[in-house]
Amino acid sequence: MRSWSASDTVRLPGNGGPLRLHDTVTGTLRTTSPGPTARMYVCGITPYDAAHLGHAFTYLVFDLVNRVWRDAGHDVDYVQNITDIDDPLLERAEANGEDWRALAEREIEVFRADMAELRVLPPRSFVGVVESIDLIVELIERIRACGAAYDLDxxxxxxxxxxxxxxxxxxxxxxxxxxxxxxxxxxxxREGKKDPLDWLLWRAERPGEPAWETSLGRGRPGWHVECSAISLHELGVGFDLNGGGTDLVFPHHEMGAAEARCAIGTGPHAQLYSHVAMVGLGGEKMSKSRGNLVFVSRLRAQGADPMAVRTAMLGHHYREPWDWSDAELTAAAERLERWRAAAALPSGPDAMPVLHRIREALADDLDTASALAELDSWAAAALAGGAGDTSAPVLVRDTADTLLGLRL
Structure with missing residues (x-):
């Protein structure tokens, strides 16, 4: 599946340090230690709606991981899936009176545009479930062979x-x-299951539902097995980071880890699991079931600067739940304009300390609030006037772009 276009980044002076992230499994901050190439898998959307701000916040967070790793001198092999066949997609298509494939294609295209406008670096491999049926069937056959699967009707x-x-x-x-x-x-x-916690790997064909002819019979995959199959195929066992929202810790990542261990027979599925807190609206988690969604595409259609949307999200730490509001966007737009005005000056205060402190903040569990505060301080000093360094505005622009994904 086609990904989206990548924004340009500038190589900054020197290198950033190792990244520390919160590991869900241990509940501690751990220093990531990838090899020359860092391997990261992040679970994608089910495209019956495009990206709401909760989705966007998640992908922004792992975009920061990508940027910090690259700044530390690693290549990054980033893989993301798209759940382009699942019950919610089929239900929405039926409610809309349209073909499920057309719905998925349309919403995936909106998602691509949102990610490009937010300057999220694209994955190397952007993979749909439909194009991965053979991979998924192969993994289920391996799970069957190790005796962990059983048939039920x-x-x-x-x-x-x-x-x-x-x-x-x-x-x-x-x-x-x-x-x-x-x-x-x-x-x-469900009656007949050996244990209520047993989960579906393969759903036999139902009348009126899409199905594929496979060695498992006609049907389609369950949810969790898609990410196990895609991640193992694209990144191998024990990749560096498996990411998503906190709502994926259980059951999705738990069950995916069990599938992978069964199929590969050794080692963890991923070295580290990191999860992003939920974004709310009016005091409730933003979710499709509640219908309290703010979509990136609609904000853009209303004239919002995507960089202001990104700035608003960067103001929050990824492990703390927060609420979106119109005031958030207004304040972020004003903040962004101050940075841009300062970065447009012919000179400014020395920016090397700014680069150093932003690197330190991001390497410390993605402390974005401290990173943005560094831009605030530099901009205030630059706008106050006085003698300055002619190279400083350029370095600040490059730092904001390369490390924070902000175009000033």
Whole structure:
């Protein structure tokens, strides 16, 4: 599947330091230690709507990871999926009276445009489920071969009892798992399952639903197995970072980790799991089920500067839930204009300390608030006037662009 266009970045003087991130599995800050190429997988959208601000915040966060790693001298192999076949997509297409493929194609194109306008660096591989059916079937066959799968009326389930490390990602107890599984697309009440926590790997064909002819029979994949198959194929076992929103910790990443361990027989699926807090509106989590969504594409259509949208999001730490408001965008636009006015001056205060401190802030668990405060301080000093360095505005512009993804 085609990705989106990449924005240019400038090589900054020197190199940034190693990145520390919060690891969901251990609950601690860990220093990432990728090799020459850092490998990162981030779960993508289900395209029955384009990106709302909760999605955009997640992809912005992992865009920062990408930028910090690159600034530290690593190449980055970034992979992202698109769930272009799933129940919510089919339900929305039926409600709209349109073909599910046309709906997915349209919303994926809006998503691409949103990401490009927000200056999110594109993944090397942007992969849809539909184009990955063979990979997914192959993984399910491997899970079957290790004895972890069973058939139920033509459907294929993963037996949770076959995963001795089940719970390693989320750290949840059984009751918490059951509650979240029911809320997040699971079927704990289905009769005939060996355990309510067993999850669907392959859904046998139902009347009126799309299906593919495979060695498993006619049908389509369950949800979690798509990311296991795509990530293992594209990045291999034990890649550096698996990311997404906090709503993916369980069941999605927990069950994906179990599938991968079963299929590969060794090591963790990913070295580190990192998750982004939810964005709310009016005190409630922004979600499609509630209908309280703010879409990036609609903000752009209303004339919002994508860099102001990005600035507003950068003002929040990725592990802290926060609420979007019109006031957020207004304040961010004003802040951005001050930076731009200062960066347009013929000279300004020495910018090397700014570069150094922004690097330090981002390497420390993506402390974006401190990074933006450095831009505020430099801009205030520059706008106050006085003698300055003619190279400073250029370095500030390059630093904001390369490290923060902000075009000043």
């Amino acid at each position: 033509g459907d294929i389930y993963f037996a949770a009892e076959s995963a001795p490390r089940f719970g390693e990602v989320s750290g949840l107890d059984r009751e918490e798992m059951l509650e979240l599984f029911a809320e997040r697309g699971g079927d704990p009440q």
